Amino acid sequence: MAGVEGRVALVTGASQGIGRACALVLAEAGAKVALCARNQEKLEQLAQEIGGKGGEAAVFKMDVIQEEEIKAGVKAAIARFGKIDILVNNAGITRDQLIMRMKRADWDDVINTNLTAPFLLIQAVIGSMLKQRWGRIINVTSIFGQIGQVGQANYSSSKAGLIGLTMAVAREVGSRNITVNAVAPGFIETAMTAALSPELKENIRKNIPLGHGGTDLDVAHAVKFLASEEAGYITGEVLKINGGILMG
Numbered sequence: 001m002a003g004v005e006g007r008v009a010l011v012t013g014a015s016q017g018i019g020r021a022c023a024l025v026l027a028e029a030g031a032k033v034a035l036c037a038r039n040q041e042k043l044e045q046l047a048q049e050i051g052g053k054g055g056e057a058a059v060f061k062m063d064v065i066q067e068e069e070i071k072a073g074v075k076a077a078i079a080r081f082g083k084i085d086i087l088v089n090n091a092g093i094t095r096d097q098l099i100m101r102m103k104r105a106d107w108d109d110v111i112n113t114n115l116t117a118p119f120l121l122i123q124a125v126i127g128s129m130l131k132q133r134w135g136r137i138i139n140v141t142s143i144f145g146q147i148g149q150v151g152q153a154n155y156s157s158s159k160a161g162l163i164g165l166t167m168a169v170a171r172e173v174g175s176r177n178i179t180v181n182a183v184a185p186g187f188i189e190t191a192m193t194a195a196l197s198p199e200l201k202e203n204i205r206k207n208i209p210l211g212h213g214g215t216d217l218d219v220a221h222a223v224k225f226l227a228s229e230e231a232g233y234i235t236g237e238v239l240k241i242n243g244g245i246l247m248g
Helices: 019-026 040-052 067-081 104-132 155-174 200-207 215-228
Strands: 007-011 032-037 056-061 086-087 135-140 178-185 238-241
Touching: 007 019, 007 067, 007 104, 019 032, 019 040, 019 056, 019 086, 019 200, 019 215, 032 040, 032 067, 040 056, 067 104, 086 104, 086 215, 104 135, 104 155, 104 178, 104 215, 135 155, 135 215, 178 215, 215 238
Parallel strands: 007 032, 007 086, 032 056, 086 135, 135 178, 178 238
Antiparallel strands: none
């Protein structure tokens, strides 16, 4: 089996942005997709779009900050599709503030959503992957988990922790033919970055060797590759998708 055809992928944060793009790209490549996010209406629209293109998707409403919703959603997805081959941990939030003003709740919410939830999702799906001795786990981290960012002590910490989680789990499950990798996007043109001022966005672009921001599809195609049969000898890797702003 080449690519991801016939595989079952579970994507969190699938209602918008990078998660939505990942779901579309995986479905177009022949995977069946379990769509997970809080916004059921947007998920239903995405499922219809995938179905209209000849793909197969099902909706599982999930708030990843709630452990019981993770367990119930994964259980329902396995009941629906029979297994989970691919996990894309994409759901994430920001609560930006300078460290001296950051509230404990802002720290906890970001850590719980961006780091604890991927840990819980991996725990929830790993049994299915171990049973079939095949799996792909892809964690969506960030360039700011590699270089830090002013006002994002919580976000940068969560994404750096996600890189550590990626490498630790890769070592644990590699002997079972399960790979665990991360993608680290840089400046991606999404709804989140659209709120930035034109001046700030222009300053960011000046520091990117390719001269422009990336798109959600740039990230999604990298995720599809790491989820594929062809990427079977890659594990514990952090794939930079940043236009060259961070090298090495």
